Amino acid sequence: EPEVTQTPSHQVTQMGQEVILRCVPISNHLYFYWYRQILGQKVEFLVSFYNNEISEKSEIFDDQFSVERPDGSNFTLKIRSTKLEDSAMYFCASTPGTGPQPQHFGDGTRLSIL
Amino acid sequence: AQKVTQAQTEISVVEKEDVTLDCVYETRDTTYYLFWYKQPPSGELVFLIRRNSFDEQNEISGRYSWNFQKSTSSFNFTITASQVVDSAVYFCALILGRGRIQGAQKLVFGQGTRLTINP
Numbered sequence: 001e002p003e004v005t006q007t008p009s010h011q012v013t014q015m016g017q018e019v020i021l022r023c024v025p026i027s028n029h030l031y032f033y034w035y036r037q038i039l040g041q042k043v044e045f046l047v048s049f050y051n052n053e054i055s056e057k058s059e060i061f062d063d064q065f066s067v068e069r070p071d072g073s074n075f076t077l078k079i080r081s082t083k084l085e086d087s088a089m090y091f092c093a094s095t096p097g098t099g100p101q102p103q104h105f106g107d108g109t110r111l112s113i114l
Numbered sequence: 115a116q117k118v119t120q121a122q123t124e125i126s127v128v129e130k131e132d133v134t135l136d137c138v139y140e141t142r143d144t145t146y147y148l149f150w151y152k153q154p155p156s157g158e159l160v161f162l163i164r165r166n167s168f169d170e171q172n173e174i175s176g177r178y179s180w181n182f183q184k185s186t187s188s189f190n191f192t193i194t195a196s197q198v199v200d201s202a203v204y205f206c207a208l209i210l211g212r213g214r215i216q217g218a219q220k221l222v223f224g225q226g227t228r229l230t231i232n233p
Contacts, residue, residue, distance in 0.1 A: 031219065043159070043205060045220040056220060091159060095219065100147035100166070100209045103221060105159040 002026040006092050006106035013082055014114055021077045021109045023092030032075045033093040033103060034067065036060065043091065049075065079111075087113045116141040118208050118224035126230040127196055135191040135227045137206030143167075146210050148182065148189045149221065153203040162204075165189060196231045203228045 005024045013019045025032050034046040048055040049067055066078045075094075079086055089110050093103035117140040127133050139148065150162040163173065165182050173180045177194045193200055207221040 033220070035221075042225045043207075043221070043223040045222070048220055058220075089157060100164070100219060102149065102161040102164055103219075104161070105151075107156075107158045110157075 004092055004094055004104050004106035006109050008109060009107065010110045010112070012112045012114060015082055015084060017082055018078065018080050019082055019111065021090050021111070023075045023077070023106055024073050025075055025092065025094035026096075026104055027073070029094035029096045029104075031055075031095045031097070032069070034077045035091040035093065037089045037091065039088070046077075082113045084113050087111055116143070116146075116208050116210060116222050118206050118222055120206055120224035120227050122227045123225070124228045124230070126232060128232050129198055130195050132192060132194050133196050133229065135204050135229065137189045137191065137224060139187050139189065139206070139208050141208060141210065143210050146208060149207040149209070150180070150191050151205045151207060153205065153226070155202070159205070198231045198233055201229060201231045
């Protein structure tokens with residue numbers, strides 16, 4: 001069964017550095033998402049992306065964050081000037097089309113800011 | 115605004131017991147969809163079920179069953195004859211039926227219930 005893949009599985013970065021989290025959505029999917037889960041807390045929506053532009057973003061997704069689909073397969077989340085509170089698990093998800101379809105999640109990238 | 119509440123933070127039962135995980139949601143929309151996801155200790159999010167607001171029929175899948183009641187805005191999840199492998203964090207989540215922006219189908223998650231099944 002096709003799946004969403006995320007790399008790396010664990011990223012350790014010094015505070016203030018930039019980090020790029022990578023995702024390869026399922027190949028025929030059109031809608032892409034990033035979510036964040038701080039340790040022990042709930043999963044929070046960050047941003048949705050369709051047709052090469054952001055569809056919706058949450059209050060968390062400020063100017064520190066950006067997303068990009070640099071080619072036909074990758075979907076990236078860039079975090080600039082990382083802060084300690086950016087430490088979390090970041091999940092990528094995708095759906096084949098609009099509508100309330102189950103979002104297929106990747107295994108996540110655990111980001112640790114030192 | 116939409117909101118999902120899972121009041122049970124942690125539940126611990128002995129193997130083979132039945133256990134019910136509660137989920138209460140809030141939305142003003144008449145069209146919406148409810149989901150349950152499982153997050154095992156390995157950390158990934160596994161889709162379990164989707165239910166739309168027009169279908170209140172309960173669903174059973176093996177040892178899993180779901181009870182959707184619009185009158186109480188609840189979508190509870192029951193595991194029958196629990197097993198150690200059921201130990202995980204379970205999240206209830208909500209999507210509105212019509213995204214206000216095309217493609218904006220964000221999931222709103224509850225806080226999750228950590229379920230521990232003891233042998």
